[in-house]
Amino acid sequence: MLELKNIKLSYGSTQVLNGVDLSVKRGDVVSIIGPSGTGKTTLLKCINSLARPSSGTIAFDDVRMDYQKLDRTAIQAIRLRTAMVFQQFNVFKNMTVLQNVMDPLVVVQRKSKEEARRIALEELDRVGLSNKIDSYPSQLSGGQLQRTGIARALAVKPDVMLFDEPTSSLDPELVGEVLKVIRDVTSSGITSLLVTHEMQFARNISNRIVFMDRGVVAADGSPAEIFEASSNPRLTQFLTTEHSIQ
Amino acid sequence: MFDSEVLLPDLWDILGAVPVTLAMALGIFVFSTMIGSLFAMVEYRRIPLLRELVVAYKVIFKGVPMVIVIFLAYYGLPPTSRFLTSLVGIDYNGHSTPNWITLIVALTLCVSAFQAEVVKGALNSFDNGQAEAAYSLGYRKTQLFRRVMLPQVIVAAIPDLANSIMVIMKALSLGFAIEVVDIFAQSQLTAALNFYYLEAFLIAVFVYMVIAYIVTFVADRLERSLRV
Numbered sequence: 224m225l226e227l228k229n230i231k232l233s234y235g236s237t238q239v240l241n242g243v244d245l246s247v248k249r250g251d252v253v254s255i256i257g258p259s260g261t262g263k264t265t266l267l268k269c270i271n272s273l274a275r276p277s278s279g280t281i282a283f284d285d286v287r288m289d290y291q292k293l294d295r296t297a298i299q300a301i302r303l304r305t306a307m308v309f310q311q312f313n314v315f316k317n318m319t320v321l322q323n324v325m326d327p328l329v330v331v332q333r334k335s336k337e338e339a340r341r342i343a344l345e346e347l348d349r350v351g352l353s354n355k356i357d358s359y360p361s362q363l364s365g366g367q368l369q370r371t372g373i374a375r376a377l378a379v380k381p382d383v384m385l386f387d388e389p390t391s392s393l394d395p396e397l398v399g400e401v402l403k404v405i406r407d408v409t410s411s412g413i414t415s416l417l418v419t420h421e422m423q424f425a426r427n428i429s430n431r432i433v434f435m436d437r438g439v440v441a442a443d444g445s446p447a448e449i450f451e452a453s454s455n456p457r458l459t460q461f462l463t464t465e466h467s468i469q
Numbered sequence: 470m471f472d473s474e475v476l477l478p479d480l481w482d483i484l485g486a487v488p489v490t491l492a493m494a495l496g497i498f499v500f501s502t503m504i505g506s507l508f509a510m511v512e513y514r515r516i517p518l519l520r521e522l523v524v525a526y527k528v529i530f531k532g533v534p535m536v537i538v539i540f541l542a543y544y545g546l547p548p549t550s551r552f553l554t555s556l557v558g559i560d561y562n563g564h565s566t567p568n569w570i571t572l573i574v575a576l577t578l579c580v581s582a583f584q585a586e587v588v589k590g591a592l593n594s595f596d597n598g599q600a601e602a603a604y605s606l607g608y609r610k611t612q613l614f615r616r617v618m619l620p621q622v623i624v625a626a627i628p629d630l631a632n633s634i635m636v637i638m639k640a641l642s643l644g645f646a647i648e649v650v651d652i653f654a655q656s657q658l659t660a661a662l663n664f665y666y667l668e669a670f671l672i673a674v675f676v677y678m679v680i681a682y683i684v685t686f687v688a689d690r691l692e693r694s695l696r697v
């Protein structure tokens with residue numbers, strides 16, 4: 224369904240992505256793990272062209288794009304089929320929770336207000352925010368902000384969800400409520416890519432784990448293969464460090 | 470020495486200049502905010518060439534004293550406007566331009582440079598994460614701007630914009646140099662008639678303070694009702 228080939232990207236003279244290959248099947252829940260600064264966020268952003276690789280190709284179902292050519296139609300087509308959840312939430316600060324979720328439906332998908340509202344209320348119920356729909360972001364906790372971000376992403380009915388460290392900016396006591404929502408979402412069958420440092424969680428919800436290291440995919444396999452049977456020394460070292468942090 | 474009997478008649482006299490002063494201030498505020506916003510957008514979008522011109526403009530008009538700009542406009546506008554209108558075949562006597570228009574033009578030129586900084590600051594305070602979120606959802610640039618950015622930028626700019634209304638109010642007193650009568654000039658004229666200078670200027674202080682209070686109060690209320 225989604226296939227990235229030989230993605231290369233550098234910021235100035237630092238090469239961030241060194242030829243990443245990644246393919247995702249419909250229904251896959253893929254967790255991407257790896258040390259900070261390896262390019263995990265950047266890779267997710269390449270998918271919806273928030274970052275622009277210098278070379279490589281992407282195939283998203285029938286949409287194919289070569290990153291060396293600027294193809295606005297393809298970029299927009301992929302953006303309409305994916306939705307991203309950000310580490311810093313990035314909810315619209317001038318809108319209420321409900322407006323945050325409705326706005327893309329009205330502005331981008333040109334749905335009627337009534338229909339947008341209906342869908343938004345449904346998704347907000349799903350993330351447990353029915354009692355906060357008229358609150359503004361400044362009145363919400365991090366966990367509530369992130370759940371707003373998740374509802375906003377779900378409401379556009381994407382084919383693929385992109386989660387970029389959705390719980391990394393949260394106070395520890397708020398991580399649980401967000402992980403619970405993500406677990407519900409991924410178990411509903413929607414194809415998901417999840418960058419995370421929550422190893423146990425990744426292991427439980429994913430059918431595949433991708434280990435990124437220094438701008439490439441260094442290991443790729445089932446949770447059991449990655450967490451128990453890895454022969455990659457960098458991966459073993461990474462898992463040990465992560466384990467001792469948690 | 471101090472004569473409280475002249476205070477009331479002086480006050481009426483000086484209050485007479487308030488509507489004109491406020492009207493000019495409002496005009497300058499509106500024009501300079503529009504021009505300043507254009508300048509800020511040029512810088513924010515990093516439009517080549519125009520951007521360098523804006524930077525040069527700001528250096529000039531922030532650096533040169535306003536009173537010099539007013540005199541330059543006073544002596545320079547009539548021949549310039551005459552020349553420009555003659556290019557399109559109209560015979561316009563530039564020397565018939567009223568001085569209050571000259572003052573508005575000169576101060577608009579100066580204040581635009583400051584407004585450009587205010588708006589630029591507000592634009593820069595907008596966090597890019599929200600823009601990324603909007604793009605990832607398929608928003609176009611203009612949709613992002615209208616739906617998300619503009620509402621936040623306006624709120625962020627309100628305190629400094631209100632501040633510039635007061636800067637304009639005070640700058641208008643320089644209009645005295647080309648015989649435009651604002652609150653300050655009126656107090657000067659009133660005092661010249663009865664020689665009670667201290668009284669007249671104290672009343673001017675009072676009037677300016679009341680206006681400053683109202684402007685600050687309204688801006689504060691506006692900001693609070695818009696900030697969420």
Ligand SMILES: Nc1ncnc2c1ncn2[C@@H]1O[C@H](COP(=O)(O)OP(=O)(O)O)[C@@H](O)[C@H]1O
Nearest residue numbers: 234237239257258259260261262263264265266
């Ligand atoms: N917009 C940017 N400009 C310059 N460097 C960047 C930018 N975004 C990320 N980087 C750099 O790219 C590298 C990879 O970043 P990132 O993809 O965020 O890593 P990760 O998500 O794996 O921690 C880091 O060294 C980071 O400093």
Ligand SMILES: [Mg+2]
Nearest residue numbers: 263264265388
């Ligand atoms: Mg990251």
